[in-house]
Amino acid sequence: MTGVKLFTLLNPSIGLIFTLVFVLLWLNQKHRVYILLMGGACFAFSLAMLVQIFQIPPDVGANTLLANVLYLGSLGLFTESVSRRVGVRGSYVGSLVISAGIFLSVFNFFYIDRDLHTRIFVVSTGFCIFLCYAALRMRLAGRTQPIDRVIFWLLLLAGLHFLPRAVLTLMMDGTLTSDAFGRSMFWTGLNFSLIVIVLMLCLTFLLAITLDIIEDLRTERNRDALVPLLNRRGFEEQASAYLARALPERACLVFCDIDHFKAINDTYGHGVGDGVIRAFxxxxxxxxxxxxxxxxxxxxxxxxxxxxxxxxxxxRFCERLRLRVQEGEEGIIPAPWQVTSSFGIAERRFGDTLAELMARADQRLYAAKRNGRNRVEG
Structure with a gap:
């Protein structure tokens, strides 16, 4: 086996390693379907490279078409994976349209108007369109996290890097055969650039998955177990982060609770009490x-x-909420008990810490309790 062939085996080897990594990750995060799609993209890419390297099947035309089908499948899975991660669905429609155009062009320039250089030009341009399409799908999600911006620019640069490849291909000696082209330094250089791109994209995507998992763990830690809101730690973290910004923007903090909640628990039991809290x-x-x-x-x-x-x-916000609580909901608590709530409002002052703001809101809430409950004090 020649040194060039050994070098070209780097690409499928890297692809298979990442396939294994993504599949193992997905087995532990099965709700993240995009991880499995990325593993499928890496696997299809590796198969395409192996098909080309070992000439399977040996017929040049069949080999060319099979390799391109696998490459296009890899790019389609990759685009869908990137899109699903940021919550954008339906990338497969655009992927199918782009894939059909590339495949028909490859078929034409091999079997009808045989032209190696034009065929490679079409494939390179098509891959550019594919990766730029994936970048566009990411942009549509409107995500602003640093890792999402990194992936967007990597996709865009990876796509645009195929354009000089396409132009340089047309400038090469038109008499080169497929075998001679595959052994040329130009083709070796293209393979090296592909190795770099695959590594950068896969490693960046792995980092994105890791950050997604960490963010989900942090979110889960900060969510209340009984209601679809933050718990105290999560509230204090987010509220403190807002107050720490150097903004002169006004803000109000509202404290509210359920009136006579202890009596509800004592009369109807903790199950009914939990139901009231969940509804509130x-x-x-x-x-x-x-x-x-x-x-x-x-x-x-x-x-x-x-x-x-x-x-x-x-x-006005508190009054709307107070009336909603007073209206109640059938089945939350047995009649004739009527659930009511009290509210205290504190306005942000310049330099307020969250603790100071919370203390004033708490005082307003106790004022509402003293003044008869089921009211708003601000």
Whole structure:
């Protein structure tokens, strides 16, 4: 086996190693289908390289078509994997259209208008379009995390790097046969650049998966076990991060809880009490905006940070929520008990820490309790 062939075996070897890594990762994260798709992309890429290196099948035309089908399948799986990771579905439609165009062109320039250089030009241009399409799908997701920006630029650069390959191919000696072209330094250089690209993309994607898992663990740690809101730690982390920003933006913090909750537990039991807390948490989740921070900070007590809100805005928000709680929901608690809630509002002052803001909101909440409950104090 020649040194050139050994060198070309690096690509499929790397692809198979990453296939194994992605499959093992997916076995531990089966809800992340995009990991399995990436493993399939690496496997199809490796098979395509092996088909070319070992001339399987030996017929040049069949070998060319089979290798291109595998390459196109690899790129299609890769694009779908990248898209699914950022929550964009339906990439396979565009992938099928691009794949069909490339395949028909390869078929034409091999069996009808035989032209090696034009065929390689078409394939290189097609791969450029494929990777730029994957980058576009990522851009559509609107994700702004650093790792997502890195993947976007890597995809774009990987795609654009095929353009000079395509142009240089047309500039080469048109009398070269397929065998001579495969042994040329130009082709060896193309394989080396492909090794670098595959390594960069796969390693970056592995890093993205790792960060996704860490983020999910952090989110799970910060979610309340009973209601679809943050727990106290999660609330304090997010609210503190907001207050720490050097912004003169106004904000209000709301403390609220369920009136006479101990009596509910004593009268109907903790099962009914938990049901009331779950309903209250759900109503808060339905009432808050996207940028608001809401969490259960203890027992039946909740906190809501309202960025950009004045006291009057927060009071209207609390009144709507208070009425929603008062209206209740059938089956939450036996009649004739009516669940009510109390609210305290504190407006952010310049230089406020979260602890200071929470202390003032807590004082307003106790004022609402003293003044008869089922009311808003701000």
């Amino acid at each position: 948490g759900r109503w808060i989740g339905e009432a808050v905006r996207r940028d608001d921070v809401a969490g259960r900070i203890g027992g039946e007590e909740f906190a809501i940070l309202l960025p950009g809100a004045a006291v009057s805005d927060a009071a």
